[in-house]
Amino acid sequence: MLSTALNALHIALREIRRNVTRAFLTMLGIIIGVAAVITMVTLGQGTTKAVENQISSLGSNLLMLRPGAGFGPRQPNIPNFIESDVTAISEQIPGIAAIAPARGASMSTAYLQNARSTSVTGTTEDYFSINKWTLADGRFFNIADYRDGAAVCVIGNTVRKELFGSANPIGQKIRIGNASCEVIGLLAPKGQMGMGDQDDTIIVPLTTLQRRLTGHTGAHDITMISISAEDAASSDRMISEITSLMRQRRNLQPNQDNNFNVFDTRQIAETLSSSTRMMTMLLAAVAGVSLLVGGIGIMNIMLVSVTERTREIGIRLAIGARAREVLLQFLVEATTISCIGGLLGIALAVALCYGLGSLINVPVAFNPQINLVSFIFSAAVGILFGFTPARRAARLDPIDALRHE
Amino acid sequence: MLIQLRQLTKTYGTGDAAFQALRGIDLDINRGEFVAIMGHSGSGKSTLMNILGCLDTPTSGTYRYEDITVERLTADQRSILRRHALGFIFQGFNLLARTSTVENVEIPLLYRGLSRRERHEKALAAIASVGLADKLRNTPAELSGGQQQRVAIARAIVTEPSTLFADEPTGNLDTATTIEIMRLLTRLNAERGITVIMVTHEDDVAAHAKRIVRIKDGLIESDNIRS
Structure with a gap:
């Protein structure tokens, strides 16, 4: 089983090498998706951190008493x-x-x-x-x-x-x-x-x-x-x-x-960081959608690729590849493309985080967790959206596949 | 006895639309034979070829390859049989595009779990035996039709199969190249004892075989061994 998987990886890498442009275009969606998710989350967390730092610079255990009800502009006659x-x-x-x-x-x-x-x-x-x-x-x-x-x-x-x-x-x-x-x-x-x-x-x-x-x-x-x-x-x-x-x-x-209000800095800190956290999650969700779209892109290209390579699949089946080996080959190909896309996305995200971070003055800290999660998610996208095309390839009849023009 | 067919039939479709492509074939082929299967289109010769090549299964009857009862095998088991015992060459060559001669020939070995070095050595030997040692790095687009078919032959024999199936191997080639390819097949048959089973509709191509089996309407019409 292991040697079958290694074999599939070998064949898949050969196929990717044979068509680098197509592979790159396929992974572009994943690259952008992963980079967007990581950048949004990292910058969002940097903003939250910056807000928290500033609040704590106000002083801890600090209470403020102000006339008027709540934040905002002064009401008259108070x-x-x-x-x-x-x-x-x-x-x-x-x-x-x-x-x-x-x-x-x-x-x-x-x-x-x-x-x-x-x-x-x-x-x-x-x-x-x-x-x-x-x-x-x-x-x-x-x-x-x-x-x-x-x-x-x-x-x-x-x-x-x-x-x-x-x-x-x-x-x-x-x-x-x-x-x-x-x-x-x-x-x-x-x-x-x-x-x-x-x-x-x-x-x-x-x-x-x-x-x-x-x-x-x-x-x-x-x-x-x-x-x-x-x-x-x-x-x-x-x-x-x-x-x-x-x-x-x-x-x-x-x-x-x-007609006055008392609050402590902890309350301001909680209010502000919960709103920046909410913003971060929202942005990450939007970025997550782009990752999903990237996955659909992979499925699309892989489906086209299966049709385009029907004869190749026919040859492989005729010379003794089992259905599961063809399935594995296409699955590994999709997953490899999405994993490489994920890695490139992480690299792009690092560049974006430091570039944008210094532009909008947000401290950037490398967050291993979100990088790992995005990478695993991109691999999962490859497996998920690679499965349908792979199964279609594996189910081809060798005689029909060989006759395919 | 290498191949033994008994009352083999193949029916496509069901009910009124059913079409009987093979209607009871009895055929014995010995190890080392060079057989040409001839017939007009629609005669059933391609169906017979697909069943012999373990790509398709008969509707009824028995097919024994060596001591294996082929019709009882699962699809995966037939894949393993093809991988180890059978080689295929096709009318359209069916090489992978943008892939060098060596890589094309190595493909069947990828499914046999050989080391990179073993694969390379075996591929080089097969390519040398078809006379293309100077075209190792060329892709199919850079080769002539005859050279492409020779790469395909090298790919078919690299696994050292006991039987080589050739489906109209010269259908896309000119006369001179046809003779070249047929000489190569004859030599492989004579020197290595590979059983060659070839489908063709051309008499001059079939003339290279030692035995000619003619199929008509799903039955064997004649079976002649050339003297």
Whole structure:
């Protein structure tokens, strides 16, 4: 049996060599199908991984409290938070490691002739550790800067690039709105995030924002409260406790919906990665259809080939090939074509993954599992779609086959 | 006795459409004979040839090849018998296109599980014995009709069969080449003792055989051994 199979492989390889162009055209469908599946899955997984990395760069055990119901644009007539909300949460909710109020504003900034509009966040010194910002250079502002409302700022990497180019920003003064601020720190880059560029930011003490930049010291001016939990396990409990505390402080009746929301980074991470995973599966399914079409292509060519080679089959039968040897020959031929196609598809996929990955900035990791699955699937396609033509060849009557014109 | 046919019949179709191609053939062929089977088209000579070559089965009657009762064999067993004992050459040569002389001749050996070296040696010997040692790498398209038929003969004898079946072997060849091919068959018959059974409708071709069996309407009309 083994020698019969080896023999069939030998004959099949000879046949493929005899008609390389036809074999290549036959395997083209498989090549494209396999390459498409692997590329889609690899790039999809790279995207998921990138999103997860960015989420984790936001900080772990991080809770965010924002006015308005859910994500999305701010609804009108919903009050912001006040500083006493921050105090109340830190005093009444157990398990808080750090808490920082923040107020965001989009402001024009300028250094020498360079100008751009950037989001400016006013906050306390705890904001940096809660949000996992680290310094590339200089220092964070401290409690004294906060108390004094000092004219200092810490800038993100994108701001540095746009305003300073290659010059050292530390100690330079930039204009924010109508005020002048000294750059005391440069943040280490975090990179692109689904929602935008995290490094396009300027962080100043909240008091500085209130007194110098906006000239607005209204009580309802905190647009976000970042909270880091002592451990991740307590974040669900803290979310529900903060929710009931805030409902009480904002005088919501039991029949009213929350006009604020609390979420932790784990939830964002889960939402985003489940949607990218879904996208990956969808794309892989579409690519899988092309693999199936490739299989039908093999069947088509093999059926034509059986008709075209009827006399050859007749000769083989006449000189003593058994029906099962002819069946095996055609089956092995189809499978060999699809396997070679699968290997070429993997090679093409590697090229595509690295090419496209660097083009759209997605980290690419070789995934042995999907490569193996695609290869096995392509071999299975060969066996499945090669079987009908092979059986047709094996069932030919030698006398009729020899007479075939 | 190599071949023994007794009251062999073959009917195609059933009922009113039934056609009796062979209507009771008794025929004995000894080892080493050179037999020409002659007859007009529709006489049943091709049907007889197919049954003798174990490509087809009789409707009734018995066919013994050596001590094998052929009509009791399964299709696979008949394949094995053809593989080991029978060789075939055809009117249209039936070589594989785009395939060199050596590879064409090696094909029957592929089904016998020989090593690559044994295959090659046997193929070279067979090709040399038909006088084509200088055309090893040529494909059929590069060979003349006579040369193609010689490749086909080499393919048929490479397995050292006891019987060689030739179906109109010179039907596509001119007179000079016909004589060349018939001399080759005569030589193989004389030197190697291969039994040759040939179907033809041409008298000058049949004249090369030692015995001529004429078929008419599914029966043997005459059976003459040439002196």
